[in-house]
Amino acid sequence: MSALEVEDVGFSYxxxxxxxxxxxxxxAGHFCALLGPNGAGKSTLxxxxxxxYDLQQGDIRVAGHSLRKQPRLALRQLGVVFQQSTLDLDLSVEQNLRYHAALHGMPRQLAAARIDEELARQNLGERRRDPVR
Structure with missing residues (x-):
């Protein structure tokens, strides 16, 4: 099985x-790098x-799970570290964590429990409603 399959993907702005x-x-067991000039579509992909972004054309499968048909299963197999911060500085610490949990298909109840657990572990429970800024 492939770790990642990108098939006939198209996207327009x-x-x-x-x-x-x-x-x-x-x-599976390999890695790849996306290289290309500015505007080549790396960030869009x-x-x-x-x-x-939502798929407009084609499909992407992560560990055999379609992002279009099984997004939660696919996202559970994926880890992404962004080059720039993806925090919304105007949202609270808790709102940012809830947003990212939702992006990764985590059910709300599980997200709430994990957020409570991690904020306590990091001694940030009392700052959960503070803006990230």
């Missing part, structure tokens, strides 16, 4: 086509892979 029929496969 209005009239501007960012990705057109992109496809590749990464076998990562945004699609992490579900920051």
């Amino acid at each position: 209005g009239a501007r086509r960012a990705l057109d029929g992109v496809g590749f496969s990464v076998p 990562i945004a699609l892979l992490s579900r920051l």
